[in-house]
Structure formats: structure tokens, C-alpha cells
Amino acid sequence: MGIKITGTGSYIPSYIEKNENFYNHQFLNADGSTIKNSNEVIVEKFKAITGIRERRYVTQDLSNSDIASFAAEKAIEDAKIDRETIDYIIVAHNYGDVLHNSEQSDTVPSIASRVKHLLKIKNPKCVGYDLLFGCPGWIEGVIQAKAFIASGIAKRCLVIGSETLSRVIDKHDRDSMIYSDGAGAAIIEQSDIEGGILAHESATFAFDEAHYIFFGETNDKQSKDKRRYIKMYGRKIYEFALSNVPKALKSCLDKSGVAIKDVKKILIHQANEKMDEAIVNRFYKLHNMKMPDGIMPMTINMLGNSSVATVPTLFDMILKGQVENQEIHKGDVIIFASVGAGMNINAIVYQY
Structure with missing residues (x-):
């Protein structure tokens, strides 16, 4: 017996932001002073350190809860399960739903509740909650799902990691080139097959x-x-x-x-x-x-x-x-x- 991932899904945004697109940005130091190097040099040094040549951003019409639900749909389909049998929906994120051109993060209702709504799950005993744990959030969600299942509280959990960092980056900061958007999801459940976590x-x-x-x-x-x-x-x-x-x-x-x-x-x-x-x-x-x-x-x-x-x-x-x-x-x-x-x-x- 093991507690295993039985289905996975992901959503990779369609819009590609290439490194060359940052050539016209006005990058500044944290104190507001001008950076002496040209943007071409800044971008090339950035690529040498991070390995990033391009990244993905969500389109203006989508929010974090939207792409989280897209990844979840694929995981449910991959696991071949009835969504009404999911006991917990755990959504790891850091900034909630930040709409295009919005100045405010929206976390009420929770992203998990929004995802459950978008998935059209009716069962009220399917509990959804958000997890704020920085970048390790999805892994921590899997750890929590494992604990729920091992204790007998749950039989099946949906764990999602989803973020739209493009909505919370400072265009004057070189570090803004690191961040991107995306969503990944997994179904976690008890399995008759050995292994798992x-x-x-x-x-x-x-x-x-x-x-x-x-x-x-x-x-x-x-x-x-x-x-x-x-x-x-x-x-x-x-x-x-x-x-x-x-x-x-x-x-x-x-x-x-x-x-x-x-x-x-x-x-x-x-x-x-x-x-x-x-x-x-x-x-x-x-x-x-x-x-x-x-x-x-x-x-x-x-x-x-x-x-x-x-x-x-x-x-x-x-x-x-x-x-x-x-x-x-x-x-x-x-x-x-x-x-x-x-x-x-x-x-x-x-x-x-």
C-alpha cells in the first residue's frame, strides 16, 4: 500500500515573453540610481546566471484561479476519477487573484473555493483551502494531503500550485525577468501499489x-x-x-x-x-x-x-x-x- 500521485495536469500560458523584450525597459538599482550597463548587457548577464531565455505570462483575460482550474481539470481527467469524490482541494499560491491592471490582490473567497466553483463540484464535504508557503507550497500541499490520507481523514486530495507573478513584478527591477506564470496539479490518493511518498x-x-x-x-x-x-x-x-x-x-x-x-x-x-x-x-x-x-x-x-x-x-x-x-x-x-x-x-x- 502507498499514498501516490495518480494523475497530473498543468497549464502553461500561451504568451511568450522573450529576453529581447526587456531591451527597452528602464532598469534601476534598488535605491533608484541608474545602472551603468546597457540593457543588452544586463539581459545577457541575467541569462548566464539564471538560464532563462524566455518565460510565460497569462493573457489579460485570465486570473490565477482560472489557470489553477485548467491544470486541475487535466489532473482529474488523467486520474480518471469522479471529481465529486475529492475530499480536499489544496491550492498553493502567494498572491491570490490579481486581475490585469489591478492594484489589489483578491483572496476572498479563497482561490480553492474559486477553483471548486470552476470545477463545478457540488459535494460540500469537498473542502477547499489555500496554502501560503512560498515557492515550496505545492510540495507542502502534497505533504499535507499525505497526512490527511494516512490519518483516515481523507481518501483523495487535489493539490494545485498556481501563480501569476507577471501581475506583481516591478518593471524597473532586473529581478522581474526571473518571474513567470503557470499552474500544476496532482491527484493524491491511497493506492494498492507499493511506493508513493x-x-x-x-x-x-x-x-x-x-x-x-x-x-x-x-x-x-x-x-x-x-x-x-x-x-x-x-x-x-x-x-x-x-x-x-x-x-x-x-x-x-x-x-x-x-x-x-x-x-x-x-x-x-x-x-x-x-x-x-x-x-x-x-x-x-x-x-x-x-x-x-x-x-x-x-x-x-x-x-x-x-x-x-x-x-x-x-x-x-x-x-x-x-x-x-x-x-x-x-x-x-x-x-x-x-x-x-x-x-x-x-x-x-x-x-x-
Whole structure:
């Protein structure tokens, strides 16, 4: 018996925002001062560090709850289940529904309630709630679903990670080029087949690290715009992640009882290509091993960083044959891992 993912779905927005589209932006330092380099140089340096050449944004008519429901529909169809039998809908996000040209985030009713409405689920015992856990939100939702099922409270859960970061970025901030939109979903339920979730690890570092990612004013100090935008201390996050995520991965793997040589894939939050490579390299160094080729699939180069959506969309795309030279087979042991605002870290060792 195991608690397994029995269906997956994702929504990748249709609009492609290429790096060249940022050449005409007015990028400024955090203090409002002018950046000396040309935008072409800024963009090229950005690509070298993050690996991002393009990202996806939702069209003006769509909201976060819309794309969350699109991914959910696909997961339900993939799992071949009756949607009325879902006990919990857990939606991980960070900014709610932010409509095009809106200055306000809307979270009442919850995104989960909106998704349930859009899915046309009538059963009142299907409980929907939102989960705010930074970029690791979808993985944390899967951990919570596992706890519900293991305790007997639920038999089947729908876990969604969905975000429209394009609606909360400061166009004067170089970091705005990182962020993107997307949604991924999974059905979690008890299975007669062995495997599924073998171990998990979660942690919140908030004593010094709580505000490494925050909401702040535009870099344009001449602007009268009082809206807040997603901001981060990139260097601090990089150092934090490299120091703490590899140890969390090792702890999770140790609890699972799986040997590192048996891990086939590590699906890590698509935050920054260089940072992710450094994290996984350090994880293998803790085992006195070299990072295997192809162990860490990446989609950030074409999809950007869509926060809670990166891991479930990556997983779904691999399963659907949409990531070149990447496959997951029955019985494979994989690791899901993420780090993000809070600062939160989590991981799951999973046998497919």
C-alpha cells in the first residue's frame, strides 16, 4: 500500500515573453540610481546566471484561479476519477487573484473555493483551502494531503500550485525577468501499489531569514505608484539555499531508507539554473559522489520561475513526454525539492 500521485495536469500560458523584450525597459538599482550597463548587457548577464531565455505570462483575460482550474481539470481527467469524490482541494499560491491592471490582490473567497466553483463540484464535504508557503507550497500541499490520507481523514486530495507573478513584478527591477506564470496539479490518493511518498522533510528559517523575499516599492523613486511588488535579496537567498537545501535533501533521503545511487531524478524548484545546479552538486558531495548527468531536469530556460507551479508542471511535462531526453518510469525513485519565501524548505522522496 502507498499514498501516490495518480494523475497530473498543468497549464502553461500561451504568451511568450522573450529576453529581447526587456531591451527597452528602464532598469534601476534598488535605491533608484541608474545602472551603468546597457540593457543588452544586463539581459545577457541575467541569462548566464539564471538560464532563462524566455518565460510565460497569462493573457489579460485570465486570473490565477482560472489557470489553477485548467491544470486541475487535466489532473482529474488523467486520474480518471469522479471529481465529486475529492475530499480536499489544496491550492498553493502567494498572491491570490490579481486581475490585469489591478492594484489589489483578491483572496476572498479563497482561490480553492474559486477553483471548486470552476470545477463545478457540488459535494460540500469537498473542502477547499489555500496554502501560503512560498515557492515550496505545492510540495507542502502534497505533504499535507499525505497526512490527511494516512490519518483516515481523507481518501483523495487535489493539490494545485498556481501563480501569476507577471501581475506583481516591478518593471524597473532586473529581478522581474526571473518571474513567470503557470499552474500544476496532482491527484493524491491511497493506492494498492507499493511506493508513493516514502519520506518528507519541511523547515522554516525565520529568525534572520524571514524577509529575504518580500513586498516592496518600485525601484523608480520618482514614481507616485504606491503599489507593492515582489522583491528579493538574491545573494542572501543563494547563500541560504546552498547552505541548507542540500542538508534537507540528505535528511529526507536518509529517512526514506533509499540509497542515493537509486535516485533517478531530482525535480527541484526552477528558481535559478546556477543555484539549482550548485544545490544538487552539494547534495551529492555530502555523499562523496559526483552529480550524475541528467539527474536534474530543467524547464526554467523556457518557462522561467513560476513559483509554486514549477515542480508540478515539470513533473507533469516529463510524464507527458514534453521535456527532451527526460523520462520517469514505474518504480523510479525521485526527489521533489523546493526553497522559497519564508524562508521555507521542503523535500519529498517519492517512488513512482
